[in-house]
Amino acid sequence: MAIHIIEEADRCLNCKRPLCQLRGCPVATHIPEVISLFKERRLEEAGALLFGNNPMSAVCAIVCNHSKQCEGACVRGCKGTPVHFSSIESYISGTYLDRMVVKRPEPNGRRVAVVGSGPAGITVALRLAQRGCAVTIFEQRTEIGGVLEYGIPDFRLPRQLVQKYRSILCALGVRVRPSTTIGGALRLDDLLADGYDSIFVGTGTWRAKKLGIPGESRGNVIYGIDYLVNPQSFAVGERVAVIGVGNVAMDVARSAIREGACEVTLYARSRHVSASSDEIEYAELDGAQIVYGKAIEAIDENGPVFKTAIFGEEGKVTGYEDALDHVAADTVVIAASQAPKDKLVLTTSGLEPNERGLLVVDDAYQTTVPGIFAAGDVVTGAKTVVHAVAGAKEAADAMLAYMGLAVNEDAAAEERTTGEKVTAR
Structure with missing residues (x-):
């Protein structure tokens, strides 16, 4: 190395x-x-x-x-x-x-709530805690990390790395309330009423989108985002059909193989694959196959039913064959797309989503409720970790400005947190 x-x-x-x-x-x-x-x-x-x-x-x-x-x-x-x-x-x-040895900064008297502890939530919590804000993270699951903990398999991202971030957060004085769903017993309005000066929402996209086809509720069907939370809890059998070819689909395929599946096939509607080239190669190296030109029509007790695409000279779908293709599979995993859950919108007066269910924010990442900010997948739709971080950084700066705190450069915040030089233990 x-x-x-x-x-x-x-x-x-x-x-x-x-x-x-x-x-x-x-x-x-x-x-x-x-x-x-x-x-x-x-x-x-x-x-x-x-x-x-x-x-x-x-x-x-x-x-x-x-x-x-x-x-x-x-x-x-x-x-x-x-x-x-x-x-x-x-x-x-x-x-x-x-x-790194973390130095806790002097408190500035501002209290901040962070709802969701995925990449965006962790980024905002770290940056505001570095500035002396008293930060409380509300996480509906037992562990922090969001997609890092429950959406990316541990063979790709070691869980010990996520725990390091929790240690850093705790050293900065950040409080974590696990197993706490905002939009249930507690609502965003309750947080504002309890004196939080600003709130950040980084709850991600954890609701699988329905395909709207017959058979979607059968017992041999799983949504990919649900499967990745705990693959060990599902008995997928020997033959697995994965509907979709994005990064989530690749993670599903590789996880299923590790859980004992002998034949894992991913199905794409066209010849376009949205997953990264690296993830495609890893999936194929692990033994997964990709079949192109298969549009899902239904799911029966034996597996998925497809229309087979007819491709033109430029590789575009020009039509479909008349005969349907019935594929035998023990389990069908739908990994097509996902959206935010709607608990926050349904329980918060004035909090507006767009037509896709994503939170509406202005140029400063403030939602339609003053003092409540949002970034990451809950605003942009499912994207990458680095895109969530990019939005969260801007949201954190906007929250500082909203609370009347000067926005300092990254280096200044880093110096306050770790000292002039990071020393080994």
Whole structure:
């Protein structure tokens, strides 16, 4: 590992206009600067720079779609192999989290509620706690992390990494209320009434979207987002049909194989696959197959029923064959799309969603209720961890401004939290 990442760092051209940062990264990670610090063996400073810009850097280094982001924009990739910054970032960020010593800042008298503890919620909680806000996280499940804990399999993202973030949050004085659903016994109005100066909503998209086909309620059908919460609790059998070809579908397929399925097939309506190329390759290496041109029509007791697409010269679907294709499968997993749950909207006066059920926010990420902000998948729809972080950073700054606190640069907040230099234990 050490030899590999040093060689990769040496390949960086330190471009004057780094497209990897400016065009490739949704949070504009300071890639050339981080690599330069790493090459100078200034590991703590490189880690602090990454963490200050993106607290989820250690996670993003593992789960980001690098081939379409930083590495896809690397100029070395135009004529050869791009610099694999993901490996460098993973080493630096992981080491930094292991060594950092957190200093709790002086309280500023502001109280903040964070509803949901996924990537967006953790980012907002960290940034506001760094500024001295008293932060309370409300999480409906038993563990924090949201999609990091319950949506990404542990063979892709180690659970110990999520627990490190909880340790950092606790060291900053953040309180966590697990197994607490806002929109049930407690509502957003209750939080405002109890004196929280602002509220952040980062509840994600945990409601599977129905396909609206016959047989969707059968006992041999599972929604992908539900399956990934705890794959061990489902008996999927030997043959599994996965409807969808996004990243969730790939995670479902790989998890099913690990749970004993012998034949796992993913079905795509066209020849377009929305999952990242890396995840497709991993799924196929694990033994999953992808079948294109299959539009789901129904699900019966024996498995899915498809219309088979007819493709034109340009690879587009021009029609469908008359005969239906009945596929035998023990379990059908629908991993097509997902949306936010509507508890908050139904229990909060004035909180408006759009036609997709996503929360409506203004340019400052404030919802239609003053003092309540939102970012991440509950605003944008299901996207990546790094996109959630990008929105959460802006929302956190907007919340500081709303509470009458000056918005400082990342470096200043990082210095207050960890001291001038991060020291090893």
